[in-house]
Amino acid sequence: MSYSNGINASAATLTKNRTPGNVCSSSGLCATCIDGCPGLCEVGKSAYRGRELIYPQPFGSTTSASQKEYPVDLSHLNIMGTAVGAHGIEADSDKATFPAVNLETEIGSTNTIKLKLPIVIPGLGSTQVAKDNWEGLAIGAAISGIVLTIGENVCGMDPDGEIKNGRVVKSPDMARRVKLFQEWYNGYGAIVVQFNVEDTRLGVAEYVINELGVEAVEIKWGQGAKDIGGEVKLPSLERAQQLKSRGYIVFPDPENTNVQQSYAQGSVKEFERHSRIGMVDEESFMARVAELRSLGAKHVMLKTGAYRPADLARAVKFASLAKIDLLTIDGAGGGTGMSPWRMMNEWGVPTVYLESLLYQYMERIKAKGMYVPKVAVAGGFSLEDHMYKGLALAAPYVKAIGMARAPLAAAMVGKTIGNYVKEGKVPADIAKRYGNTVEQIFTANTALKQQYGEDAARIPATAMGVYTYFDRLAVGLQQLMCGARKFSLDYITRDDLASITREAADVTGIPYIMDLDAEEVEKILG
Structure with missing residues (x-):
């Protein structure tokens, strides 16, 4: 390898x-x-x-993630089934069927958030690809009953936003993103707004809590795609000058006359906007959490990236001390926006390694009698087997799986198919097998009509793509859990997994498959 x-x-x-x-x-x-x-x-x-x-190209219409092969990944773990008993339901063949598996869960410390599915979409911020597909993500997440996070820099990047005395007072883009979710909110999930250094300076928290009614916020330390601040590309000199005036780092300098001349001549075709890196310490973190709660935030969360083990330990400890509602960790290799390509491939702790360390650290704070925060794990998850492994690897601490590229892909495909239908240009292979209408093509359409009645007609195809994709994940996860005889997420344990390589066993602490159940085998055959 x-x-x-x-x-x-x-x-x-x-x-x-x-x-x-x-x-x-x-x-x-x-x-x-x-x-x-x-x-x-x-x-x-x-x-x-x-x-x-x-950077990956072309920016604004694609997402990218690492191509590096790690020595140990989720494929080195297999899910174990059994022919005996049932957990969370009566051991009766007529009752212990896979549709009976309960996928609902809760996150939060004092105030809880109910989820229909154990899924969180981590911060999708100011990148163009997120903005262009937000309708599908927001409505799709809301009707699916999951958590959706609005990522960093949205207010600062909003071309129609108003900033007075260094503070945001209006952001139509942020308002649109929040309201799209709120309109379809059905009692499950939440819309979360994330803050980085620039967002904090601009007073984004005050704006979204006081003006938009946001109840859940997230402090951002980083993500699995990179270990620097966020960056995007800017197509025009005027846009670059606007963002520099708002306090962002912009390269090349749009106020430099030589750069302006080069732009006019066509040798400078675009600009880069960069965010500053944060500086973490316990005292300022605790103060910021207290400040957000005093502003009216009912839920305060923390998102960290694939930093070195000491930083993961800090995240676990600080989340415990502050009684954070959800700690999201993000393994190396992921990415939805414009993270530097080599950095995406070559830095950080990969997901399986990071989650294995997480389990050790959570066990330590639990043994000390400290508050144990709910955790979401992100970093390359896209299908139901990934979800099961992610939930089990650090069970019982992981309550949700974070994924961004996959739901975004579902939104883009849903949008594309919706456009085909509107234009009467459904590709022959789709039309022949499924039909020419939204009702015929999207399998989840019937369930949405049953739930929303006439309002189902207002759900755009891009959101149907997200909902239909999540429906597939739900059924697939139910089937895997049924096979393991686990009929509620609370019953998933590390014992549900086996390492199929010795190296995976060393990294994760999950027994090698040939050593699995050794004591029980002796009792059976002894």
């Missing part, structure tokens, strides 16, 4: 090797680099586009 792949060419950066079958495994360069090549690979293209190649 290759742990690095020498990634020097990828669809993420629109690059390729001249000799794809003959590539140096360590550098990623072609085995023979020839004079006269126009620069196809990442190194070659960097010779004329430079810093542009740091």
